[in-house]
Amino acid sequence: MVLVSAVRDYINRMLQDISGMKVLILDSQTVSSVSVAYSQSELLQKEVFLVELVDSISMSKEPMSHLKAVYFLRPTSENIQHMRRQLAKPRFGEYHLFFSNIMKDTQLHILADSDEHEVVHQVQEFYADFAAIDPYHFTLNIASSHMYMLPAVVDPSNLQHFCDRVVDGIAAIFLALKRRPVIRYSHTSDTAKRIAQEAAKLMYQQESGLFDFRRTEVSPLLLVIDRRDDPVTPLLNQWTYQAMVNELIGIQDNKVDLRNIGKFAKDQQEVVLSSEQDAFFKTNMYENFGDIGMNIKRMVDEFQQVAKSNQKIQTIEDMAKFVDNYPEYRKMHGNVSKHVTLVTEMSKIVEQRKLMLVSQTEQELACNGGQGAAFEAVTNLLNNESVSDIDRLRLVMLYALRYEKDSPVQLMQLFNKLASRSPKYKPGLVQFLLKQAGVDKRNGDLYGNRDLLNIARNMARGLKGVENVYTQHQPLLFQIMESITKGRLRDVDYPYVGNHFQQGRPQEVVIFIVGGTTYEESRSVALQNSTNSGIRFILGGSAVLNSKRFLKDLEEAQRIARTSTSVV
Incomplete structure (x- = not known):
């Protein structure tokens, strides 16, 4: 629960000490960070009666002095300008400003100068500059994730913007975890190297005081790798529940939009798939599609039994019991309906596309x-x-x-x-x-045919047979985690940045994939963490991919490369 818990803790601290009715104001990035960690009902319990985006607040003129404004924003120049304009004509009784990453001194000065009406009660940094979609899986939701495929000479300003955003996200992860890592990167990737070097410069030089946490016996590891080292994984169809939903329908910030695939009741057009909020999904998110069908049937049978018992309301006591249990009954009904709908729609797609x-x-x-x-x-x-x-x-x-x-x-x-x-x-x-x-x-070694150990392992798997022909593939990430666990990650392939080497096996490893992660890889991380190897792995990336998104990024990079005469 490490990442989700960290973000929830920040949100709790933001909201619980501010009494009374509140409006929560977010930007396009922090809305993802909050929505995957906190439900709307939980926000209501904290007396948050309105959630708005910072740019839409700028458009509105209606005063709401009875509300206290809680802002949670990325510390970008655009957001600082939004704040400057909104503080010039304050609409709310109090302003509590929280930023998701390290602020510049100049930004603090702008805010201080803008607060002429003295409505700002606090300004704090809460390091949740990422979306914690699973306990050990985060994304930065970068729209221009294709930039990693292009040489620096093609579009230097946009590539720098991309790298800056990745470094910000990585910094927030380690500030939230209260760790300073040693850093390694994939030697074939210029973008991974650049990000690794800039992250090291930030943590060890520019903001060294901020990252000066209590030392662990062996430093954590940050490993920055490139999606292009394993282009196979995002191209494959998936047959485990979470990965399959993302591949065939799509998941964005733990929400599934069903409007494009059929006509559904209004409350079924967008459904939440979160291991934090859905016990059935948590138990089954990594299960094979065939097993999901049987498990959903069991859930339907259980629900039918509950529904039957609720029909036998004969006394006042029965009625009172039903009213007490009604919220749980509604939730169970919604869950059954959601999972039956998803599996039904995916079955149709599987059949249509063979x-x-x-x-x-x-x-x-x-x-x-x-x-x-x-x-x-x-x-x-x-x-x-x-x-x-x-x-x-x-x-x-x-x-x-x-x-x-x-x-x-x-x-x-x-x-x-x-x-x-x-x-x-x-x-x-x-x-x-x-x-x-x-x-x-x-x-x-993407296909396991270069290294003798990998060749032997593949032969052994072939001799034993594969339990399911549709899920026999293992991403390159699995090999990388295995190499780290056994202390065999080669320095020549994954060099260290600077003079910060690792003595001994790390207990915490953050692997960041420039270009995006897949749910097949997050499943590998969860399974690896469940083996009790003594190492906790966390996976992050610039986006979450399915084959459509990977191909879209590829097409966009190809388009830009074709229009540039500088590409070699």
Whole structure:
């Protein structure tokens, strides 16, 4: 519960010491931080009767002097200007200002000069500059996450803005955890190196006093890696509950928007999927799709028993008991309806797109050799009218990543076939992916065929068989965590920043993936943490990916690269 608890603690401290009716004012980033950690009913319990965005507050003129304003904002120049204008004509009785990261002295001076009416009661830094979507998984929700794929010469100001935002988020994580880490990075990634160096400069030089926490015997580790070291994981269909919902429907800040896939009652158009607020989801979020169906049936049966017992209201005592239990009954009804709806809709999509057929080939491409059989399987699926354009594209990409050096003739045949069957996809997108994340650009042993230990491990898995052909893939992150646990993460692949080396095995590790994380990877982290290895892993990234978002970022990077004559 480490990340969610840290954010909840900050929100509690913001709200509980300010008595009376309050309005909570957020920005587009902090609204994510708050919404994934705190429910609306909990905010009401803290006497928060209104939640607004800071830019919409600027548009309104209505005075509300009976309310106390609690602002929770990122310390950006834009937000400081919003505050300057709003303090010039205060609408609320009191102003309590909280910022989600380190403030500059100049920003404090601007706020002080703007408070001519003396309505500001406090200004504090509460380091929750991230969205804690799961206990050990956070995201920065950066819209321009494609910037990591572009060389610095293409768009230097936007790349710097991207890196600054990542460094801010990483700094907030370690300030919330009250730790200062040693820092390592993937040696093949210029962006990861830049972020690692700037984070080290912030923690060890510019704000060294702020990060001067009580030393642990072995320093925590921050490892900054690049999405391009493992482009396979975000391209795969998923078959465990949380990851599958994100892949087929989409999850944003633990909310699932169902409006685009069907007509639902108003209270069912957007549903919350949070391990903090939903016991069934917490128990089943990492389970296979087949098991989910059976577990939901059991939940439906239990609900029907409760519903039957509620129909037998014959006495005043029965009625009183029903009224007492009604909130729990409503919640149970909502939960049953939510999970039945999600599984029903996903089952339809699986059938429409023939995903069981597609996914079997995907997993073979990701996990097993056999170029000839793979070529035949991909060709057959490209010719299958039931296979969607996005699935055709992903299959060709997975084949290209696996066999780019082995079968150039067959690869060209697949490129031509894809262009004829799915013309809406931009020409050269697969080639751009190889340029970005081909075998010559990647760090680590993505297919487990370079390192003798990995080869032996894969052979052992093959001999034992795989419990489920659809979930046999393991992301590169799994190997990285295993190497850290066994003290085998190679310095040549993941060098340290500066002179801050690690003596011994760390007990806390934050792995940040520049370019975004997946729910398959967060599942690997949760399973690794449950093994009691003595190391607690936390995963974070610039965004949360499914295949659509990964391909969208790839297309955007390709578009910018094409318009720039500087790209080499």
